[in-house]
Amino acid sequence: MQANIQQGDFGTLPDGRRATLYTLMNPNGLVVKISDFGGVITEIHTPDRDGKFADINLGFDNVLPYLEDSPYFGALIGRHGNRIAKGQFVLDGKLIQLPVNNGENHLHGGPMGFHRVFWNVEPFEHGDSVGLTLSYRSVDGEQGYPGNLDVTVVYELSAANELWVRFHAVTDKDTAVNLTQHAYFNLAGKGDILGHLLTIDADAFTPVDSTLVPTGALQPVAGTPFDFRTPRAIGERIGEKDEQLEYGGGYDHNFVLNKRGKACQLAARVVEPLSGRVLEMHTEEPGVQFYSGNFLDGSLTGKGWNYYYRGGFCLEPQHFPDAPNHPNFPSTILRPGQEYATQSKFVFSVEK
Template sequence: MQANITRSDFGTLPDGRRASLYTLVNPNGLIVKISDFGGVITEIHTPDRHGKFSDINLGFDHVLPYLEDSPYFGALIGRHGNRIAKGRLVLNGQLVQLPVNNGEHHLHGGPGGFHRVFWQVEPFERGDSVGLTLSYRSADGEQGYPGNLDVTVVYELTPANELWVRFHAVTDKVTPVNLTQHAYFNLAGKGDILGHRLMIDADAFTPVDSTLIPTGRLQPVEGTPFDFRAPHAIGSRILAQDQQLAYGGGYDHNFVLNKTGSGCQLAARVVEPVSGRVLEMHTEEPGVQFYSGNFLDGSLTGKGWNYRHRGGFCLEPQHFPDAPNQPTFPSTLLRPGQEYRTQSKFVFLVEQ
C-alpha cells in the first residue's frame, strides 16, 4: 500500500465558514484524520492482534459538535495548555487578565483558544511519510495574551506507525506558551478504559487544590494511587480513598517525567489486553497530564460511539499547569528573539 493524503468536506460553521478534513494513510493502512478547524484529530484507525482495524480516537464526524459540545476532543491546545489560576499572571510587572472558562480559572487558552480557530494547512509527502503543516497567527491581545504569536504545527504519520506532533512558535512580546495535543484514546474502540494497563515514567506528580490548581509542590508517587512506574490497570486504584483522586474525580493530574538528557523519550505506555493494541507516548516535554475521562457522562455521541464515563483517556505532553504563577516550575514564558520548539510522538503497536 502506498501512503497518501486526501481532502474532504467536514461541514459548515454557523458563520458560513467551511471546514476541511484531511485523511492520512500510511503504507500499513493506519488512518489518521485531521481537520483544519482546531487542528482536531477526529479519527485514528489501528489494527488489533488479529489485524482488525478500529477507530481508537474519540471525536465527531462533523465540525459543529467541536464548536458546541466537545471537551477538547483531539484538539490543538494553546496559547497555554491546562489551567492558569484565576486567569491572572504578571508580565514585566504588569497584571495580565485572561478570560476564565473553568470555574474561576483559565483553561486551555480560553474559550476562543487554538481549539476553535481555523488553521492554514499544507499537506506534504516525504518518502513513505505523509503529513500536514498547520500555521496560525494569534494576534496581540487574542484571549488576553500579549504579543503576536506565529505558530506552526506539523503532524507526520510515518511507516513506523508513529504520529509525530511538532510545535514551533515565535513572538514579538513576552507571552506564556504551552502547546499540546488533546487526543482522547480508547484502544478497545468501545466501552471504558479502566482495564487498560498504563505505565508513566514519573517519580512525582504535581498535587492540586480542590479547584485543580497545583499547590506548587512535587509529590512522590511512591505509596500513592499515582504510582504508574510499573504498569497496572487504570481502574485498579481509581476508587482509592485519596484526596487528590477526590479533587479530580479520578486522574486529572500532571506527572513530572523522569528525564535523562534531551530529546524525545518514552513517557507513557498503554496496553489494552483484549485487543493487544499498544500506545506509546514519547516527548521532549517535562510533564504529561494524565486524564481518565472523569467528566464524560454519556451525553455525547460521535461516529456512532457513546462517550460514557471514563470512556477515553488523555496523555497530554506539556509544561506544568499554572506555570506562570509557580516560580519553581519550568518556565513557559517565550520572549522576542527566542524560538519555542517541542515535539512528541504517539506510536501505535500490537502485542500478540
C-alpha cells in the same frame, strides 16, 4: 500500499465557513483524520493483534459538535494548555488578565483558544511519511495574551506507525506559551478504559487544590494511587479514598517526567490486553497530563459511539499547569528572539 493524503468536506459553520477534513494513510493502512478547524484529530484507525482495524480516537464526524459540545476532543491547545489560576499571572511586573472559562480559572487558552480557530493547512509527502503543516497567527491581545504569536504545528504519520506532533512558535512581545495535543484514546475502540494497563515514567506529580490548580508542590508517587512506574490498570486504584483523586474525580493530574537526557524519550505506555493494542507517547516536554475521562457522562455521541464515563483517556505532553505563577516550575514564558520548539510522538503497535 502507498502512503497518501486525501481531503474532503467536514461541514459548515453557522457563519458559512467550511471545514476541511484531511485523511492521512501510511503504507501499513493506519489512518489519521485531522481537520483544519482546531487542528482536531477526529479519527485514528489501528489494528488489533488479529489485524482488525478500529477507530481508537474519540471525536465527531462533523465540525458542528466541536463548536459547543466537545471537551477538547483531539484538539490543538494554546496559547497555554491546562489551567492558570484565576486567569492571572504577572509578567515583568505587569498583571496579565485572561478570560476564565473553568470555574474561576483559565483553561486551555480560553473559550476561543486554538481549539476553535481555523488553521492554514499545507499537506506534504516525504517518501513513506505523510503529514500536514498547520499555521496560525494569534494576534496581540487574543484571549488576553500579549504579543503576536506565529505558530506552526506539523503532524506527520510515518511508515513506523508514529504520529509526530511538532510545535514551533515565535512572538514579538513577552508572553506565555504551553502548547499540547488533546487526543482522547480508547484502545479497545469501545467501552471504558479502566482495564487499560498504564505506565508513566514519573517519580512525582503536581498535586492540585479543589479547583484542579497545582499547589506548587512536587509530590512523590511512591505509596500513592499515582504510582504508574510499573504497569497498572487505570481502574485498579481510581476509586481509592484519596484527596487528590477526589479533587479530580479520578486522574486529572500532571506527572513530572523523569528526564534521562534523551531529546524525545518514552514517557508513557498503554496496553489494552484484550485487543493487544499498544500506545506509546514520547516527548521532549517535562510533564504529561494524564486524564481518565472523568467528566464524560454519555451525553455526547460521535461516529456511532456514546462517550460514557471514563470512555477515553488523555496523555497530554506539556509544561506544568499554572507555570507562570510558580517560579519553581519549568518556565512557559517566551520572549522576542526566542523560539518555542518541542515535539512529541504517539507510536502504535500490538502485543501478540
